[in-house]
Amino acid sequence: MSMEKFKNPKKIELIIYGKYDRHTTDRRYAEGDLVWVAIPTKQIGENSIAGKLQPHYQGPCRLIKQLTPNTFTVLRINDNIQLGATNTDRLKPYFEPIINKRNTTVTENDQTTNERQRTTTNINDESMDDDLNLQNVK
Numbered sequence: 001m002s003m004e005k006f007k008n009p010k011k012i013e014l015i016i017y018g019k020y021d022r023h024t025t026d027r028r029y030a031e032g033d034l035v036w037v038a039i040p041t042k043q044i045g046e047n048s049i050a051g052k053l054q055p056h057y058q059g060p061c062r063l064i065k066q067l068t069p070n071t072f073t074v075l076r077i078n079d080n081i082q083l084g085a086t087n088t089d090r091l092k093p094y095f096e097p098i099i100n101k102r103n104t105t106v107t108e109n110d111q112t113t114n115e116r117q118r119t120t121t122n123i124n125d126e127s128m129d130d131d132l133n134l135q136n137v138k
Contacts, residue, residue: 027088029072034060034094037074037086060094 029035036057041050063072067085074083074091 027091027093029063029088029091029093031063031066031072033063034077034096035063035074036092036094037061037076037083038090038092040090057092063091 036059039054039056039058041048043049058076061074061076061083064075064082065073067073070088071085072088072091074086075081076083
């Protein structure tokens with residue numbers, strides 16, 4: 001690796017910004033949007049003291065007022081507590097689940113279907129459908 005590209009601070013800056021931008025997403029929020037808010041983990045030195053089974057986000061929360069392009073005042077809907085000024089780096093979009101009549105859950109953002117197959121028994125035909133394995137009992 002040549003050392004010439006590290007002599008120019010502008011080139012270094014472009015390399016750093018390019019690597020940072022590769023892994024970020026540009027999310028835009030508006031007043032009234034529903035979001036999840038990240039819960040900051042407590043640290044002692046470099047070690048996190050939060051348990052791995054503790055929740056990482058709280059919500060759903062509603063964005064009340066935009067203070068700057070990247071800062072909003074946030075209201076937690078469950079108990080109507082204002083969480084104060086929150087940067088968009090700590091926000092994640094919230095999507096309401098849609099419940100179908102067939103006991104399936106579909107989310108609006110990716111249309112993922114999460115369906116559990118159940119055992120059904122028909123007494124008249126004495127046939128059983130058990131997780132796609134068909135059996136005829138006679």
